[in-house]
Amino acid sequence: MNLISIPAFQDNYIWVLVDDAHRCIIVDPGESTPVLHAIKENGWQPEAILLTHHHNDHVGGVPELCAHFPHLVVYGPKETQDKGATQIVEDGEKILIPGWEFSVFATPGHTSGHTCYYSNPYLFCGDTLFSGGCGRLFEGTPAQMHQSLQAINALPDDTLICCAHEYTLGNMKFAVSLLPEDRAIQDYYQKVKELRAKNQKTLPVILKNEREINLFLRTDDIDLINKINQETILKQPEERFAWLRSKKDNFR
Numbered sequence: 068m069n070l071i072s073i074p075a076f077q078d079n080y081i082w083v084l085v086d087d088a089h090r091c092i093i094v095d096p097g098e099s100t101p102v103l104h105a106i107k108e109n110g111w112q113p114e115a116i117l118l119t120h121h122h123n124d125h126v127g128g129v130p131e132l133c134a135h136f137p138h139l140v141v142y143g144p145k146e147t148q149d150k151g152a153t154q155i156v157e158d159g160e161k162i163l164i165p166g167w168e169f170s171v172f173a174t175p176g177h178t179s180g181h182t183c184y185y186s187n188p189y190l191f192c193g194d195t196l197f198s199g200g201c202g203r204l205f206e207g208t209p210a211q212m213h214q215s216l217q218a219i220n221a222l223p224d225d226t227l228i229c230c231a232h233e234y235t236l237g238n239m240k241f242a243v244s245l246l247p248e249d250r251a252i253q254d255y256y257q258k259v260k261e262l263r264a265k266n267q268k269t270l271p272v273i274l275k276n277e278r279e280i281n282l283f284l285r286t287d288d289i290d291l292i293n294k295i296n297q298e299t300i301l302k303q304p305e306e307r308f309a310w311l312r313s314k315k316d317n318f319r
């Protein structure tokens with residue numbers, strides 16, 4: 068199995084899983100042109116599309132891809148029904164595509180129907196978890212997003228996190244501003260700065276490493292709690308998550 072990320076727009080990645088027979092699954096094709104190009108260049112045979120949520124930078128390329136490959140099955144949550152999804156998926160469901168099996172789990176927060184797809188070790192998490200950060204809360208509540216991130220956090224250590232945006236550098240700038248003394252955060256920030264200076268990708272990341280540097284997964288961390296305590300006392304992890312998210316929303 069081969070995992071490829073195709074850059075799209077400013078900072079999106081369209082993920083493609085390719086098997087040994089060159090059959091492929093495409094995740095969140097926000098635009099079709101780079102995908103069609105890669106299909107042609109590599110001789111892939113697209114089998115299915117997985118959609119995480121209804122935003123245009125994730126679904127915009129669906130009609131064009133389906134026009135080229137009419138047999139394509141497009142899996143997505145209900146909110147993607149009018150964006151080209153042909154198979155509506157629900158939390159807890161298993162998707163069976165010959166040679167592949169994906170677990171579907173609902174991760175509301177960024178949008179209310181946001182959905183992740185997991186096929187060991189790959190997790191396609193759209194705009195829920197980013198490296199060093201998480202998606203903005205457009206439709207869901209902080210408590211929902213916190214719970215969605217906890218569900219991702221419960222996956223195995225070696226899970227490969229395939230997020231839909233290259234936001235890592237900005238996220239780590241924020242993390243360093245909050246916990247400047249944190250060794251793991253400092254080191255990762257340096258590493259990401261170097262990668263981005265050379266225009267290299269920071270994704271995918273391994274869940275085990277992400278737990279060390281992503282404050283949105285560290286809502287029970289004593290250093291973070293101490294930092295929050297300088298401002299306000301928040302007893303519940305989801306309240307600390309909400310504090311963190313609103314700090315990030317206002318971070319420049």
Ligand code: ZN
Pocket residue numbers: 120122177194
């Ligand atoms: Zn989005």
Ligand code: FE
Pocket residue numbers: 122124125194231232
């Ligand atoms: Fe997005």
